[in-house]
Amino acid sequence: MNLVPVDAKQRLSGPGLLMGIGPITTRISIEFPSIRDEFLRIYQGYPFFEGPEIIDYYLDVYAKNFFRRYLRPQVAINTLMRDDFAPLPESMGLLSVEMALNWQVAFGCKSHILFHAGVVEKNGIGVIIPAISGSGKSTLSAGLAYDGWRFFSDEFGMLDAETGALHPYPRPVSLKNQSIPVMKEWLGSEDAFSREYHGTPKGTICYLRPPDSSLENMYKPVRPRVIIHPVYGPNAKSEIKPLTETMAFFRLVRSSANYGDIGAPAFHALAKIAQNCIACEITYSSLEEGIRLVNKFIDENIA
Amino acid sequence: MITQGQNPLLQILKTPSLMPALDIDGWNQVLFEAHMLKLRGRLAHDAEANGLWEKLPDKVQMILTNAKVETTARQRKIMWEVNRVRRALFDFEDKVILVKGAAYIVKGLTSALGRHSVDVDILVARKNLDSVENHLFLAGYGSQILNDYDQQYYREWAHELPPLLHPDRMVEVDVHHTILQVTNRLSPNIELMMAAAQQVEDGIYTLCDEDMLLHSIVHQFVDGTLKGSLRNLLEQHDMMGEFSADPDFWTRFMDRAEIVNFGRPVFYSLRYCQYFLNTSIPADVMRRAEKYAPGAVTLMLMDMMILRVMLPFGDKRSRLSDYLATNGLYIRSHWLRMPPMMLMTHLARKLLRRITFSKA
Numbered sequence: 152m153n154l155v156p157v158d159a160k161q162r163l164s165g166p167g168l169l170m171g172i173g174p175i176t177t178r179i180s181i182e183f184p185s186i187r188d189e190f191l192r193i194y195q196g197y198p199f200f201e202g203p204e205i206i207d208y209y210l211d212v213y214a215k216n217f218f219r220r221y222l223r224p225q226v227a228i229n230t231l232m233r234d235d236f237a238p239l240p241e242s243m244g245l246l247s248v249e250m251a252l253n254w255q256v257a258f259g260c261k262s263h264i265l266f267h268a269g270v271v272e273k274n275g276i277g278v279i280i281p282a283i284s285g286s287g288k289s290t291l292s293a294g295l296a297y298d299g300w301r302f303f304s305d306e307f308g309m310l311d312a313e314t315g316a317l318h319p320y321p322r323p324v325s326l327k328n329q330s331i332p333v334m335k336e337w338l339g340s341e342d343a344f345s346r347e348y349h350g351t352p353k354g355t356i357c358y359l360r361p362p363d364s365s366l367e368n369m370y371k372p373v374r375p376r377v378i379i380h381p382v383y384g385p386n387a388k389s390e391i392k393p394l395t396e397t398m399a400f401f402r403l404v405r406s407s408a409n410y411g412d413i414g415a416p417a418f419h420a421l422a423k424i425a426q427n428c429i430a431c432e433i434t435y436s437s438l439e440e441g442i443r444l445v446n447k448f449i450d451e452n453i454a
Numbered sequence: 455m456i457t458q459g460q461n462p463l464l465q466i467l468k469t470p471s472l473m474p475a476l477d478i479d480g481w482n483q484v485l486f487e488a489h490m491l492k493l494r495g496r497l498a499h500d501a502e503a504n505g506l507w508e509k510l511p512d513k514v515q516m517i518l519t520n521a522k523v524e525t526t527a528r529q530r531k532i533m534w535e536v537n538r539v540r541r542a543l544f545d546f547e548d549k550v551i552l553v554k555g556a557a558y559i560v561k562g563l564t565s566a567l568g569r570h571s572v573d574v575d576i577l578v579a580r581k582n583l584d585s586v587e588n589h590l591f592l593a594g595y596g597s598q599i600l601n602d603y604d605q606q607y608y609r610e611w612a613h614e615l616p617p618l619l620h621p622d623r624m625v626e627v628d629v630h631h632t633i634l635q636v637t638n639r640l641s642p643n644i645e646l647m648m649a650a651a652q653q654v655e656d657g658i659y660t661l662c663d664e665d666m667l668l669h670s671i672v673h674q675f676v677d678g679t680l681k682g683s684l685r686n687l688l689e690q691h692d693m694m695g696e697f698s699a700d701p702d703f704w705t706r707f708m709d710r711a712e713i714v715n716f717g718r719p720v721f722y723s724l725r726y727c728q729y730f731l732n733t734s735i736p737a738d739v740m741r742r743a744e745k746y747a748p749g750a751v752t753l754m755l756m757d758m759m760i761l762r763v764m765l766p767f768g769d770k771r772s773r774l775s776d777y778l779a780t781n782g783l784y785i786r787s788h789w790l791r792m793p794p795m796m797l798m799t800h801l802a803r804k805l806l807r808r809i810t811f812s813k814a
Contacts, residue, residue, distance in 0.1 A: 174516065203478040205513040209486070231489065261523035262516045412527035 159199045163187045167209070169200040173309065173320035173369050174263070175256065176204050179248070181212040183226065186244035193245070193323050193345045193358050196366050208232075208255040212248055230255050243348055246356060249325065256307055256320070257408055263318065264417050265408045266308030270317055270375075271300040276453060277317045277373035278445070279308055279428075280381060281406035287383030287441065290330040293359055294438045295445065297338055302365035303373075308406075312413065312420040316372035321365050323358040331357045333438055376453065378403070378430040379445055387434040391448050399430035429453070456480060461765055463487045467688065468732055470500040474509040481514055487765065491684050492570040494518060495525030499568030525568050532556055535574045535625040540658060542593030546586060549659050551577040551651045553630065553669060557660040558689070564696050565689035573617075573626040577661075579648060580631040587615055587629065595620050595627065603803065611635060633669050634677055642672070642714040663697045664710040668720070675719040680783045681763040684730070690723050691731040704739045717746030726760055759783050 162168035164187060167178040181187045211229040214220035215238070219227070224241035228234065228251045236254075239247050257265065268281035269292030278300075282288040289305040296302035303309075303319040310317055323345070326334055335341060338359075345358040378399050394402070403421045404410055410417045429452045435441040456462055456475050463484045466472050476484060488494045498518035501507050507515065536556055543550055552560060555571030578586050599605055599616040608616045614630040632644040647669075651659040661669060667690060674686040697703045711720040721743040727733035728740075747753060763783060 176513075203482070205478055205481050205485070205511060205517070207513075207517060259520055261527075262519040409523075412523055414527070414530075 159191060160187055162199070163190065169202050169204050169206070170194065171198045171200055171204065172322060173318055175207050175260075175320065176200070177208045177210055177252065177255070178206045179210045179212070181244075181248070182214055182220065183212070183224065183241055183244055185241060186212060186226065186248065189245045189345060190248060193360055195360065196363055198369075208252075208259060210248070210251050210255070212244065212251075232258055243351065245345060245358070246348055246351060249323070249358065252322065253306065260309070261409050261412055263309040264312050264410065264413060264420055266310070266403065267306065267406045267408060268308040269305045270303035270308045270319075271295045272303060272317075272373040273300045275373060276377060276449065277303075277375040278377040278379060278449075279317070279375050279403075279424075280379050281308070281402060282381055285327075287330075287381050289324050289326060290333060290383075290438060291381050291441045291445070293324040293326070293334055293361075294337055294442055296324075296361055296365060297334075298442055301368055301373075302361040310375070310420060310424070311372070312416040314372070315374065315420060315423060317375050318372045319365070319369045321361045321369050323360050326357045326359055328354045331355060334359055337438060375424050375428055377449055378424075378428045379448065380430075380432040381441060382432060382434045383436070383441065384434065385436055387436045389436070389440050389444060390434045391444055392432045392434075394430040394432060396425045396430075399428065400425035461487075463491075463493070463765070464730060466497070467493070467500070470504045470506060473497075473501055473504075473506050478511075481511070485514070485517055491682055491765075493685055493688070494521035495568035495570050496685070496688070497568070498522040498525075503567070522568070525570050528571055529555075529559055529566070529569070531623070531625050532571050532574055533559060535620075535623060535627065536560070536658070538593070538620065538623070539574060539576065539590070539627060540655075542595070543586065543589050543657070546582070546589055546657075548579060548582050549648060549651055550586075550657060551648065551659040551661060552654075553577050553633070553661060553666075554673070557666060560654050560658070561660055563693065565692040569689070570685070573628055575614075575628045575630060577630045577633070577648070579645075583615065583629065583631055587618075590618055590627065590629070593620070594622070598626075607800075634672060638676065640672070640676060640715055640719075642716065646714065663693070663700075663703065664707045667693045667697065667707065668711060668714065668716055671719050671723040672716060675722045677787065679787060680760060684764050687723070687727055687730060687764070691727045691733045694727065694733055694735065698734075704736055708739060708742050711743075717743070718748065721746045722756070726764070730764060 159168055163179065163181045165180070167180040170177050170179060181190060209231050213227055213229065214225065215227050219225040225238045226241055226244040226247045227238045228236050228247050230251050232255060234251065234254050236247065236250060266279060266281055268279050269288045270280065271278050271292055280288050280292055292302065292305040302321050303317060304321060305324045306322070307320050308317060309320050331347060335344065343360040347355050347357045349355050380394070380402065400421060403425060407417065410421070431448050433441065433444040433448070435444055456465060456472055462476060462480050466476070466484060485494065488497055494517070498521050501510060501518060510518070532555060536552065552575070554575045555566070555569060556574050558566035558569065559571070595618040597616045598619055599608065605616055608614065613632045613635050614628050618627045618629065619625070632642070634640060634642060647661060647665045650662045650665060652662055653659050660666065670686060670690050670693065674680065674683050678686070711717055724735050724740060724743050728735055748756065
């Protein structure tokens with residue numbers, strides 16, 4: 152059963168709040184009231200369980216001592232996994248929370264094949280958008296999400312090796328630097344955005360909540376049909392370059408965090424995806440162009 | 455039936471068929487403790503081996519799959535590293551003895567099943583240390599510890615070289631020349647153990663059964679931290695069960711323990727295996743071990759501390775007593791490890807380093 156927001160705040164400050172996103176349930180407690188507020192703002196509309204639920208990960212956001220709580224506030228993180236996060240000032244607390252949640256999935260999840268990729272869906276067609284950081288995959292995934300697609304993730308593609316289905320894990324999108332004004336203009340409103348965090352190691356960061364319809368459908372898997380590698384460049388010529396099955400396969404392997412650990416089942420699952428998907432690389436110079444090319448490639452290749 | 459008031463993790467380790475009887479809160483406690491104690495892989499194995507997998511909640515299956523994939527992958531990496539070490543040592547003439555996790559894996563012991571193993575530990579004669587280290591350097595391994603005090607400390611007093619890593623694989627290889635710190639009050643006759651080692655593959659050995667069990671015991675009760683070390687106790691429990699299929703095992707084991715002067719730690723192991731895991735130990739073996747029990751007061755203290763730290767994560771306990779127990783056992787392990795003067799200098803140095811954040 153879902154909790155009303157006021158109870159959610161109490162849970163966060165006390166015994167821990169049970170939050171379910173896609174297949175993952177995390178118990179989170181946060182010692183700092185300011186971070187609790189920012190957290191609940193960006194995670195508004197997410198499922199918070201009354202409990203009891205079986206818990207995947209525990210996250211504790213706390214101050215190491217009185218000095219670090221009240222005098223020079225600093226946020227420490229305990230993920231119960233071998234992390235090594237430097238404490239951040241209280242004003243950047245939400246970054247710590249997001250980093251920790253990423254860490255737990257990236258290093259703990261072996262039940263699904265993980266891709267460092269965005270994933271979206273429309274009309275039952277699952278699209279995997281694998282890429283390295285800075286290639287524009289978060290922006291493109293978020294742009295598609297606010298253009299009629301169902302948002303699965305901007306960072307973690309999760310594939311069930313047995314069924315071959317992608318599972319949504321719709322965390323807030325992490326936008327960096329120039330992507331932030333682009334997306335704010337795209338949405339035409341700032342309601343779904345967190346505040347901007349300036350001066351982080353990656354520059355300015357801002358979080359964007361996925362559309363409500365994507366959150367409401369976060370337990371419905373889809374079959375992957377399309378793989379699109381985005382290459383954004385401010386002066387890039389709009390272009391679609393088809394990829395062979397072999398290239399599609401190797402790029403999926405390269406983008407997977409746990410391919411080696413899962414071993415043979417991952418090999419077979421990825422080979423099957425490469426075989427059954429159409430794949431291309433797109434180069435583009437604006438979000439509109441990127442989205443146009445995605446639609447064009449799919450319209451021309453899937454009846 | 456899960457018995458109220460008893461730790462559910464211990465109950466299902468002893469009786470896996472109880473798993474389906476756990477409710478959600480029970481699972482959360484079991485999975486949390488098993489995570490902290492690195493025993494989730496073992497639970498995954500026990501569930502599968504006992505035909506219980508399908509009876510577990512989907513969510514539990516998913517969490518245990520994470521652990522199963524991870525422990526399997528780690529064991530695979532370890533065995534590949536053993537293969538690489540063999541290759542690096544192909545023209546090294548003397549015995550290379552695998553100990554701990556890698557040994558359990560090559561021997562196919564119960565204690566390897568679902569075990570979370572991260573390092574490769576090998577044991578070689580002290581006179582061969584330089585040669586083995588050079589072989590490994592030539593094959594591309596490097597030392598991670600560059601600070602002079604630590605390097606010297608390892609070389610002079612430790613029972614192993616500073617850990618080695620191959621940069622392509624990053625699996626730690628620890629080269630030991632004995633099984634306890636050189637300065638430890640119990641100094642075992644390692645030559646005897648090395649002579650009794652058994653060949654498993656060309657040039658690769660493991661300790662004989664008795665010594666393998668003794669090694670696990672001293673690693674836990676003499677040299678290691680006892681806090682959260684239930685999995686070491688479990689591996690001893692497994693070995694006792696497995697090795698005692700041979701009717702002469704217990705006699706050989708107790709004889710050996712006496713020869714190498716490990717009576718006291720063996721007493722502790724038998725006592726706590728029986729207490730936590732109901733290990734079946736013949737009464738005459740227990741009586742023989744009791745000769746090596748400490749005085750009544752020490753034993754009471756030890757019992758109190760062990761009960762607190764073996765499963766330290768339940769609620770309903772005072773934090774102060776946990777703290778005292780943990781630190782009491784920490785001091786004990788150091789006390790056993792080196793003579794008082796040396797301990798003082800060592801700890802002073804470590805303290806200084808913490809205060810000044812220096813690497814000296």
